[in-house]
Amino acid sequence: MILEIKDLSFSYKDNAILENISLKLESPCTCSILGPNGIGKTTFIKCLLGLLANVKGDIFIDEKDVKRIDRKKFYNMVAYVKQGGKENSIYRVIDTILLGLASSINPLLKPKDTDIMKAYAIMKELNIFHLKDKYVSRLSGGEAQMVFIARALIKNPEILIMDEPESNLDYRNQILILDIIKTLEEKGKLIIFNTHYPDHALRYSKKTLMLSAGKKYLFGDTKDIITKENIEETFKIRAIVGELKDGDKVYKDIIPLAIT
């Protein structure tokens, strides 16, 4: 699946937020979006998801203009997970996940047994099956985030868009979520996620979109984008990008040194 964005711009009340962003992603791939607070990362994601009105520019999925794709069909291909801790559910885990199938369930009927089986399968995949009858409101932040990911994945979307999926989570849960992203990529999906952590982008994404002040942006292979120079330019932070070795494997990492 190919996602292509051409000259995407968005303004809020005469205030330009995004200007002429163009990029092309082909699954399987993970693309991270980096940038300081308030630069428009979430806005960009919402543009992709078709949640905002008056978005200029074009978005194509497999060369088909998304404006021409039926909404139901579009949202069967594209799923969304909100920022960790920003969403809540009053229902039990199983009922919350089943809501992910809403568009394919007859409005006047309940989920069928096959739907419940699908929910069980996705829960087992994400190792949250034991939580199925618990209330989401009683879960830890990491567990709740897994439930919302399960709800997004139950319709088996081709593209998964996540807004800071690892925010507000502890260290272990962050890695848990990022590992899921990696697994999904291995399964052939296209994942786009916002993050505040350049090291996560380095480790987990092939491509990176970096938004910086003055409506500038950089897009390309992560290793070309997350460099000492670009980090300094975008985040006003002096950092070093280096390599760590674990046996034969070499990992890239980034360490911030000082604010410039």
Added chain:
Amino acid sequence: MSSKENSLKTNILVTLMLVILPIMVSIICIGMGRVQIPISDIIKYFTGEEIPAEFRITLSNIRLPRIVANLVVGASLPLAGLIFQSYFSNPLATPDTLGVASGSSFGAALGIFFGFNIFGIELTAFAFGIITVILTGITGMKRDESKQTIILAGIIVASLFQSLISLVKFVADTDTVLPSITFFLMGSFQSIGKETLYVSIPIVVICILIIFLLRWRINLLTVDNDIARTLGVNISVLRMIVIMSATIITAVSIAMAGQVGWVGLIIPHFCRMLVGENHTRLVPFTISIGICFMVIVDTVSRTLFPAEIPISVLTSMIGAPFFIYMIRSREGVKL
């Protein structure tokens, strides 16, 4: 798979209970009152057998219309409360707190003022019910995501309509119109005419059926708006259908029996404590238990003392302590 069969059996059992309980309660309560009618005669009446004329007349002219009105209001107000709570994601949202009850009362009073028939009164009650929902919604939902705002807006809108009711009463003819408005506003199941029921029942049945059929989907109302859209659901249409239905049943109930307080708040919360948050189960439970509650309370109100106790007095006497218990309980009030 035996556990699955078991759960299927419990499901059927629960469903049967939900249907049989209101019927049983109604049959028992219909016999109670100044004229005591034995259950055997009640069953005979419904199967068309001969019973003493006194019983037959009491049943068909007084008790039956009243019990049917109990059923209509007992199903409507709690269900409307449940829907409002989910719609506004607010545990305190009810026809009363959102001002819908006051708006509808004003509409009904206006209808009486202009001498409309019962259908006209229900229509004006509904029209102002909807206006209130919109007013409260606009006032309370704007930008602010805090849950108190919507209730605050409800109180403001309610007091606006209360003063409009006073205005109608002020200009109404003191000999003819004013007494009937005042009597109506007190709220009562006394003297509900058959024609009122004929008009109201089809409307209420249709609206409740809509909500009942959509009950799984109603779960989506409490889901974050952006997320609901990305689930591929036309959430605004769903919201519109559901809120209209809830407002219509509120308006019809109020046009019929006036403001019956508290039931819209406590019955849904009581059902939540029983079966949890999933509307698939919550909707049938709310309807069934709401009916039982209303039938029993109204029977108490007309049999406890020689003179009838106003229904709202009883519902608040039960509702207020129960609500305090709920707030203070370990679970608290969720949503």
